[in-house]
Amino acid sequence: MKYLVLIFGDTDSSWTGSTDDVAEIRSLTDLKLALTASGELVSSEGLDFPSSGKTVQIRDGVRVVTDGPYGEAKEQIAGFFMIDATDERAQEIAGQVAAIIGDRVELRETLLSAP
Numbered sequence: 788m789k790y791l792v793l794i795f796g797d798t799d800s801s802w803t804g805s806t807d808d809v810a811e812i813r814s815l816t817d818l819k820l821a822l823t824a825s826g827e828l829v830s831s832e833g834l835d836f837p838s839s840g841k842t843v844q845i846r847d848g849v850r851v852v853t854d855g856p857y858g859e860a861k862e863q864i865a866g867f868f869m870i871d872a873t874d875e876r877a878q879e880i881a882g883q884v885a886a887i888i889g890d891r892v893e894l895r896e897t898l899l900s901a902p
Contacts, residue, residue, distance in 0.1 A: 796865030833866040
């Protein structure tokens with residue numbers, strides 16, 4: 788089964804470039820390499836700051852694009868790991884990610900995955 792491990796950040800200022808931030812990125816990169824070697828990694832990316840995003844919607848059949856997700860959310864998705872693993876292994880990997888970032892992550896099974 789395929790799962791998405793969602794990593795959250797609270798604001799555009801979550802990343803400071805501190806020694807802790809750099810160590811976190813190194814640890815996530817090491818995990819990414821290990822999951823690639825084991826064949827469990829489908830995809831993994833960190834995402835740019837929320838302020839760089841765009842909201843796209845269709846209104847009366849016309850695409851409307853506005854800058855930034857300006858909802859009331861206190862947290863934004865900061866990155867993800869898409870993995871192909873058993874349920875138990877997916878929970879283990881999610882736990883590794885949570886330990887690296889020092890916060891919770893969300894683990895969600897995908898509904899429609901290509902083989």
